Amino acid sequence: MKITDVLAEKAYDRIKEHGSPTPSLWKNYTTSNYLKDIYKLLQSEKYYSEGVKNLCFACDLAPVGNFNLSLLKQCIQSARVFLYQDMLKSNGLEFDEDTIFDSSQKAFYSLKSDFILTKEQKDLFDLFSQKRRLVVSAPTSFGKSRVMREIITHNQYKQIVVIVPTNALLSETYFTFRMDERLSRYNLIFSTHIEPSDDNSIYIFTPEKFDVYTDEYDINFDFFVFDEVYKVDSKDSRSSVFSNCLYKAYKKQCDYYLIGPYFNKFSESFIKKTNGYFKRYDTDIVQKIMTNYLYDSEAKVSGVSLKKLKGKDTRLKQIIKNIPGQTIVYVGRKDTAETRARKIADLTDKEVNNSELNDLIKYIEKNISKEWRLINCLLRGVAFHHSGIPKYIQTEIVELFNSGVINTIVCTPTLTEGVNTTAKNVVFYDTTKADIDLTGFEVKNIVGRSGRFGQHFVGRAIFLEEHVDQNNIDEINYPIFDYEKIPDEDYIQIDTEDLGVEGRNHKERILRQVDELNIPLSLLKKNKYIPFENQLELIQHFRSNKDLKSRLQIKSGLPEKQQVDVIIKLVHEVLFSSSDRKEAWTTANLSRLVKYQIYFNPSIKDLILEHDAVREDTRIRNVLELVYKYFEFLFPKYLNAFENIFNFVYSDTLSLALMSTHLQYGNDEKYNILLTDAGVPRSIISHLSKYLEGHDTISSIRNVIESNPSILTGLTNIELKMLSKRI
Structure with a gap:
């Protein structure tokens, strides 16, 4: 020794x-x-x-x-x-x-930049320089993304792909890259509506956007970055698209940097096939102190005694009142985030006086609703944060939190999966996610959000419920190489030589089945991630109802109202996976609001007024989910599959592209699509629209604004800030 x-x-x-x-x-x-x-x-x-x-x-x-x-x-x-x-x-x-x-x-340790790396960050940078194909497990506060920017800066990669798991992280990454002058030699491509460039480019996408984009364009990327790579083995509705993105990188045989927290091993099959290398770091440069403050028990946090109480809400109030430092309260559901934020806000009558906060409140009142309970929370330095909140408002909330104006955020996993905050404390109000118990890994990942490197040496995690022990994932398997059984629709996307014996046999059975049904493999390959059996059901429905061909002949760009009803009924009741169907939305309600969206391009405020839920907060929550989940993501995916199947069965040329575009963006103007993808709110786009007609690149839009600053007259301070940040 x-x-x-x-x-x-x-x-x-x-x-x-x-x-x-x-x-x-x-x-x-x-x-x-x-x-x-x-x-x-x-x-x-x-x-x-x-x-x-x-x-x-x-x-x-x-x-x-x-x-x-x-x-x-x-x-x-x-x-x-x-x-x-x-x-x-x-x-x-x-x-x-x-x-x-x-x-x-x-x-x-500075690598010719103003940023000084830690010992292990420098070790990681040097290791990548040697290996070039690297899978890294390291704690949340390690700075893995920081090292990624150093790798890009100090190498000569031409076409780089950066995959992040959420739109919120996409916006954060895009903004960070824009602000880094060392990356100015690269075009930043963040929208599927921006064509690839032969010049140096960085493509920043969610897995879904990357998959759509690379189906349309063949990018010869030479460096592939995948943040939160453990999600390839997450066993949820998105794991297939995560796996397929990594499969595309595998087929390119490019350098890669796959990163995530708290896993002990990564697929040996993937590492071997790609001649890669796995490295795990365990050093946490911000320590965590865990405290259980459970039912009818006392607790002590950093020397502060918390008295014995029974209810979770009363214990939560004790923490908020007595434990110093900014706090994230984790909950498992959106409605819980909103109700608990209100309870915390009710602890004080004192209102926060801050100009940026006031600007945000006025913006919400004008563009969403004066009755949204978020406003009352913000006035008292509290916010809630979940996937249904517009991304630009999420960003403002996090910035106000990081600057100390907001002291408490009650959130679902959307905030705890990758977005950086200055939280000193994380309180577990729930230990579930959508009513399913958190795993030991998920608990550890959320605990990792307590304490921010550069501001805290120690973070605190406080549990109001019993919880499983924190642990690492033992091994991240890569489903395509490691599992004998994957979803039927996934087999169709994989080359036969890349499957194991059992996988090849299963794919052969699928091919025989579709051949017997006289269905071309090319059709099913187009309809990625649509349940295989659902596709077969729709094909059979079309074959049994020949009259649908004439009923769905679209005379202009958009389908007529009765045609929308037929399309939405079949898409929602036949193609939708069971996990994508929600009780809150009936087919009739969805069809009514789809028609409103594609024909009239309403504002979010207008959609809220059109919704028939009784409570204002329920209307707002449901409409925001409708816009950011159904209109922007689910319906375009399923409508594309509907179109493909319809045209195969009837040998027709039905196009639902305009309908999908209107659902996602409100209209099909190129400037509107680009600005929306950049995260610019609709209110700002509407203000600028008459000046931007015919402009179809971000650079030309930027030039119009810079050469005619008077066109910004009428925008509020917060709108000007939102715009400058995004373009």
Whole structure:
């Protein structure tokens, strides 16, 4: 055993013997002893993570403790997490001037940029430079995305694909890349309506958008980035599209950087077939303290006692009132997010006076509803956040939270899956997701959102319910290579030589079945992720109802009202998967609102007025889900499959493209589509529309605005901010 490991092991035993880092409770063990032992841990690769863990606790205590700052600085330099020192300086601690050695060490980790990498970030950067095809598991606060930008900056890749799991992360990534001058040599392509460029380009897409785009265009990408790669094995409705995106990268044989948190291994089949390399990092540069504050029990959080209470709501109120720091409250459902945010807002009558917050409230009142309970919450420094909220409002909420104007956000998984916040605390009001228990991995991933590197040394996670133990996913399997059975519709997309023996046999059975039914494989390949049996049912329905051919002859670009009723009925009741059908939406209701959308291009406010739910908040929640889930995503996918099947059965040329475009964007003007995909709100697009006719690129739209700034007259401050951020 190395001498550094021997010394580190003894140091580890001493720290363990004296318990949690609370100097006031120590006997015969001083803060100097503690720092010296931390230093010894940091000299050992085996104990490095333990060293960083205890260094976090020491730094957290330093502003109020009696710490030897010279020793503390030596520990920070040894850990090579240099930002810790800057964080302490901002808290009023003064260190000796850096020596020449200190400065040269920082320069070594700066990679010719203003950003200084941590030791393990630099190790990861160097490892990628050697391996080029890398799967990385590292904690949420590690900075994996930061390393990705360094990799892009320091290499000469020409066509880069970056896959992120949500539209919220797409917007955040696009904005981050736009602001990074080192990436200015690349075109940023974020919309499926922007044609590929032969010049240097970065394509930033969700899996669904990437899949659609690469079906239409053959991009010769040479570097592929996949954030939250564990979702290929997530066993939900999106896992197929995640898997297929990775399959496309596999077929390109390009360099890749696949990243995610908390998994121990990645598919050996995928690694072997791609000549890749897997690396796991366990060091968390922001530590987490977990506390259970359960039914009828007391708790203590960072020295603050929380009294014994029974109800979750009363315990939540105790936390909000008594535990300092910005807080994310995790809940499992959208309606719960809204009701609990209101309860927290009711804890105070004091309103927040902030111009940016007031601008957001006025925007919501004008464009959504004056009655939305989000307004009352915002006035008191509270917000709720879920997938039904417009992305541009989500962004404003997170920015107000990160700037300290909003103190509490009650959220569903949409905020805890990748979006960066300044939350010190995460409170688990629920330990479920849509009424299904969170896994140990999901709990750990959400806990990882407590504490932000650069602002906190320690984050807090507080549980109001019993929960499973946190754990890593043992192994991320790649379904296409590792599972004997995948959905029937997925087999059709995979080349036979890439399937195992059982997979090949199953695909052969499918091919025989469709051949017996006289259905071409090419048709089913077009209709990706549409349940195989549902497609067969619609084909049979068309074959049995020949009159539908004449009934659905569209004379102009959009179908007539009666035709919409027929189309929506078949799409919703036959093609929709069971998971996509929701009790809140009947076929008749959907058809009525689809017609309103495609014929009149209503605002969200108009759609809310048209909805027949009794409560205003229910109307708003349902309409936002309708717009951002059904109109933007589900209906276009299913309408495309409907069109393909109709044209096959009847040898026709039915086109529902205009209907899909009107559902997604309100109209088919190119500038409108591009600005909507960029995340620009409809109110701003409407204001600019008369100046942008005929402009079909983001650069030409930007030129019009820059050369004619007077056209922005009439936009509010928040609208100007939203626009400048996105184009």
